[in-house]
Each structure stands twice: as C-alpha cells, then as structure tokens.
Amino acid sequence: MGTTFPSRIRFFTSLLGSHILSGAVIEPRALNELLPDWQALPGHPMTQLATSSRMLFLTQQHALPIPHPPQMGNDGNYILSLSAFTRWLASIAENEYGVEIYPGFAGAQLFYSPEEDSYDPWGNKTRSIQGVVTNEVGLTRDFRLKSSFEPGMAFRSKATLLAEGAHGSLSKMAIARYQLRKEAQPQTYAIGLKEVWRVDPEKYRAGEVIHTLGWPLDKSTYGGGWVYHMDGGLVSLGLVIALDYKNPYLSPYREFQVRLSYSLSPSFPELLECIAHETSSIL
Numbered sequence: 001m002g003t004t005f006p007s008r009i010r011f012f013t014s015l016l017g018s019h020i021l022s023g024a025v026i027e028p029r030a031l032n033e034l035l036p037d038w039q040a041l042p043g044h045p046m047t048q049l050a051t052s053s054r055m056l057f058l059t060q061q062h063a064l065p066i067p068h069p070p071q072m073g074n075d076g077n078y079i080l081s082l083s084a085f086t087r088w089l090a091s092i093a094e095n096e097y098g099v100e101i102y103p104g105f106a107g108a109q110l111f112y113s114p115e116e117d118s119y120d121p122w123g124n125k126t127r128s129i130q131g132v133v134t135n136e137v138g139l140t141r142d143f144r145l146k147s148s149f150e151p152g153m154a155f156r157s158k159a160t161l162l163a164e165g166a167h168g169s170l171s172k173m174a175i176a177r178y179q180l181r182k183e184a185q186p187q188t189y190a191i192g193l194k195e196v197w198r199v200d201p202e203k204y205r206a207g208e209v210i211h212t213l214g215w216p217l218d219k220s221t222y223g224g225g226w227v228y229h230m231d232g233g234l235v236s237l238g239l240v241i242a243l244d245y246k247n248p249y250l251s252p253y254r255e256f257q258v259r260l261s262y263s264l265s266p267s268f269p270e271l272l273e274c275i276a277h278e279t280s281s282i283l
C-alpha cells in the first residue's frame with residue numbers, strides 16, 4: 001500500500017456504509033492513487049467492470065439511441081455497491097492505518113480557537129477551526145436528560161476536513177463564519193432517487209451502463225436517469241431531478257416510479273424484486 005496517513009485521523013459518521021446505497025459507476029483514478037495495489041487486497045468490491053455504455057433519449061413509447069458524450073465514457077470504470085465499497089475502505093483505514101472511525105456520532109458543532117488567530121478569505125481576523133464537538137446522546141424528544149445522557153465530546157485536530165455531502169450542517173457553519181459563498185454563484189441542488197432490483201436473468205447484461213434523458217421529465221425539467229447492470233444479477237435504476245423544476249405539482253418520487261414502468265420496454269430488464277431504495281440530495 002502506497003499511502004501514509006498521519007496517525008490520528010478521526011472520522012465522525014452517522015452510520016458506516018448503510019446510508020450509502022449500492023449501484024454507482026465509479027472511476028477508480030483516485031483509488032489507484034490512494035491504494036495502488038487495491039486489486040490485490042482481499043474483499044474489494046470492484047468486481048464488475050463497465051463493459052458497455054450508451055445513452056438513450058426516452059419518449060413514453062420509445063428509447064432512442066443518442067450520441068454518447070465522450071466525457072461520460074465508462075472505459076475502465078466499475079459498477080459497484082457504494083455501500084460495500086465504503087465499508088471495505090473503512091476497514092482498511094482502521095486496520096491498516098490506525099484511523100479512528102466513530103459510527104453513530106455526528107459532528108454537531110465546530111470547535112473554534114478561543115482567540116482570533118486567523119484570517120478569513122476576505123482579510124477579516126477570525127477564530128480558526130480546531131476540531132469538532134460530537135452530538136449529545138441520551139436526550140428525550142423534548143431535550144430532557146435521560147440516565148444514559150452523555151455530553152458531546154470535543155476533538156481537537158491540526159486539520160479538520162468537512163465531508164458532509166450536500167448541505168452539511170457543520171459546512172454551513174463554516175461557510176457562514178468565513179463568508180465562503182460571498183461573491184460566488186448560488187449553489188444549485190438536485191434530488192436523486194435510486195433503487196436496486198433483482199432482474200430477469202435473461203435480460204441481465206453484466207457491466208452494461210445506460211444513461212437516459214427525456215421522459216418522464218418534460219423539456220423544462222433538468223435531469224436524467226440510468227440503468228447499471230451490477231454484479232450478481234442486480235440492476236441499479238435511478239433518476240436525478242434538478243430542484244429548480246417549475247411545475248409545483250411535480251413529485252420526484254412519482255416521476256421515478258413512472259420511469260420504472262419503462263422497464264417494460266425491450267431496452268430495460270424485467271424487474272423482479274426490489275432490494276434497496278435511497279433518496280439523496282446532490283450538489
């Protein structure tokens with residue numbers, strides 16, 4: 001393994017891997033740099049290379065092939081369970097590099113230096129971040145202390161990396177304190193819905209990647225879908241819809257279910273059993 005980590009890296013996470021659903025296509029470039037010999041490591045979940053990649057424009061009745069943008073090529077990419085990947089990576093970080101991971105603990109507050117010892121990007125003197133404070137546990141719904149109450153713990157660190165995904169609560173605090181969005185374009189968001197299905201083995205084509213535009217979204221709604229044939233007879237299906245849609249009656253979940261009905265088309269496999277579902281926001 002080629003990477004050396006500082007010995008006391010700590011990660012705070014609500015759950016390890018279980019909040020991250022299977023069915024993603026990933027480009028392994030970052031992994032190749034981080035763990036150059038990952039293919040030799042036991043239990044890695046990169047077992048399904050993308051074998052073909054195409055784009056379709058959907059109408060209600062048809063699936064029309066359209067040119068594949070080169071930047072969306074999938075040569076050398078893997079279709080995998082992101083949840084299994086997260087768990088595998090976590091076990092390597094803990095066992096090989098002594099990284100401490102605290103599943104079940106969320107970072108609840110930023111821990112600031114007591115004095116103004118730094119500058120924000122605009123030249124204003126400010127307090128630097130020196131770590132995080134975890135959430136309190138053992139509170140009732142109306143915030144009374146239970147016998148199991150434990151206060152949040154403050155962890156100090158030389159460097160604090162916030163990796164909370166879209167719209168993280170600590171990130172929002174840091175953005176506000178250091179005015180990180182000043183003079184920046186407004187952030188845009190989308191919602192992504194994804195399901196993993198066991199499909200009819202006769203229509204399962206291991207490694208096939210399909211991206212779709214069009215139906216069920218109308219032409220003023222930005223978004224698109226996918227069908228990834230993962231390992232083990234499973235298929236990931238999903239739809240992403242930008243959250244600036246104009247129609248206030250549009251229900252992303254309903255659109256996704258309509259989209260799933262397209263599985264009746266010859267281009268799509270017959271869905272037999274839903275294994276998992278996830279909805280998540282995207283920056």
Ligand SMILES: Cc1cc2nc3c(=O)[nH]c(=O)nc-3n(C[C@H](O)[C@H](O)[C@H](O)COP(=O)(O)OP(=O)(O)OC[C@H]3O[C@@H](n4cnc5c(N)ncnc54)[C@H](O)[C@@H]3O)c2cc1C
Nearest residue numbers: 012013014024025026106107163164165168192193194280
């Ligand atoms: C439906 C969908 C399909 C996608 N498909 C693909 C794909 O095929 N290929 C691809 O490359 N990308 C895909 N993406 C994008 C990819 O999932 C994201 O880019 C990636 O997950 C971002 O990683 P992240 O670590 O920044 O954030 P996340 O994966 O969101 O992870 C952030 C984690 O931090 C935790 N967290 C947040 N706040 C706190 C806190 N205060 N304390 C402790 N923990 C906290 C969250 O629970 C979460 O586990 C997809 C996204 C969606 C929604």
